[in-house]
Amino acid sequence: MQFGDSRRALYGVYHAPQSRQARPRAVVLCNPFGEEAVRAFRIYRLLAERLAEAGAHVLRFDYYGTGDSAGDCAEADLGGFADSILEAQTELLDISGARDCAFVGLRLGAAAAVLAAARAATRPALLVLWDPIVSGRDYLHELAAGHRHAIKTQTGVEPMQADPPGEALGFLVSPRMANDLAALNLAAPSGKTPKRISIVAGARTDRSIAEALGRAGAEVTWREDFGEASWNSDQALNAFVVPARTLEQVAEDALS
Numbered sequence: 001m002q003f004g005d006s007r008r009a010l011y012g013v014y015h016a017p018q019s020r021q022a023r024p025r026a027v028v029l030c031n032p033f034g035e036e037a038v039r040a041f042r043i044y045r046l047l048a049e050r051l052a053e054a055g056a057h058v059l060r061f062d063y064y065g066t067g068d069s070a071g072d073c074a075e076a077d078l079g080g081f082a083d084s085i086l087e088a089q090t091e092l093l094d095i096s097g098a099r100d101c102a103f104v105g106l107r108l109g110a111a112a113a114v115l116a117a118a119r120a121a122t123r124p125a126l127l128v129l130w131d132p133i134v135s136g137r138d139y140l141h142e143l144a145a146g147h148r149h150a151i152k153t154q155t156g157v158e159p160m161q162a163d164p165p166g167e168a169l170g171f172l173v174s175p176r177m178a179n180d181l182a183a184l185n186l187a188a189p190s191g192k193t194p195k196r197i198s199i200v201a202g203a204r205t206d207r208s209i210a211e212a213l214g215r216a217g218a219e220v221t222w223r224e225d226f227g228e229a230s231w232n233s234d235q236a237l238n239a240f241v242v243p244a245r246t247l248e249q250v251a252e253d254a255l256s
Contacts, residue, residue: 003091004064010084011068012061014095015048019055025125026098027051027254028088029060030081030109030116034143034171037066039232040106043242047104050251057096061088063112073172078112078136078180085116089124100125102254107232108133111184118191127194128253130246131202131225134209136184143168187212194218198253200225200246223249 004010017023029044031037048058062069063084065076089101101124105113110132117124133139144165152158164178173181187208193216199209200223207222214220228243 004084004087007070008064009070010061010064010087012059012088012091013048014092015052015058015060017055017057018053021055022057023055023255024098024100025055025255026057026059026089026092026096026101028085028092028101028103028124029058030085030103030105030113031060031063031066032107032109033081035169036107036232043231043247044106046242047247047251050247051254054251054255056255057092057098059088059092059095074174075176076172076174077176078108078115078184081108081112082115082119085112086120089116089120089122093122102126102128104128104130104250104254105132106130108139111136111186114186114189114193115191117194118189120192123192124194125196126254126256127197128200128250129197129209130200130250131205132186132199132209133184134186134206136181139184140164140173140178140181143173189213189216197221198223198256200250200253203227221253223253225249 001012001014002009003012029048032040044060048060051058063081065071065073093101103113103124110129113127117127147165147168150169165173167173189212193213195218197213197218198221202225210220210222226245228246231241231243
């Protein structure tokens with residue numbers, strides 16, 4: 001399905017409730033960025049199906065400038081991701097008739113969900129942040145390091161270091177995106193914060209985000225990711241590995 005402004009049309013997949021007793025909850029799934037979005041595709045499809053089976057209305061979608069949505073990758077930026085989430089929220093509430101909505105975001109999608117919630121006219125009832133990116137500057141360094149490692153592994157040549165990176169594993173990091181990431185710091189949130197936030201922490205998740213969101217007035221639940229095999233690895237991508245217990249925890253929190 002396509003939705004949103006015709007000049008900035010977004011592509012999404014709506015998962016209708018499969019239970020006879022549909023929940024009033026609508027859930028918007030917010031993608032990671034770049035290669036991580038590719039790796040998370042199957043996980044998000046399974047998560048959407050699990051939520052729909054439990055009776056929720058679910059929308060997974062591509063941000064403007066990514067995937068099958070309109071726009072060029074050079075136009076993609078973090079602020080635009082947040083705007084796309086708000087368009088997805090409006091569309092899903094309209095389709096479902098639900099009164100409240102949860103945002104579930106993985107990695108950079110979690111950061112975009114926090115930014116979207118701060119701008120939302122209808123504040124989401126809940127945020128579920130799965131292994132969120134806390135520091136955009138650290139994430140830029142991570143993208144650059146991963147890109148250099150991939151090139152060296154494949155070619156044997158040590159590439160020149162670019163700061164900020166212009167590309168990350170085949171995905172453009174536009175100047176606008178780099179600027180947005182350089183300014184991102186979820187340990188110092190600004191704007192409105194949902195009352196309830198669940199953080200499903202990865203091995204490297206900075207706990208400062210929970211403390212900061214708590215100081216901003218949110219009721220924050222911190223959960224570990226069960227230490228399952230990383231979904232974000234070449235081995236997992238090739239083997240279609242899904243962190244089943246963590247996925248179940250994310251689904252449970254989104255429905256709470």
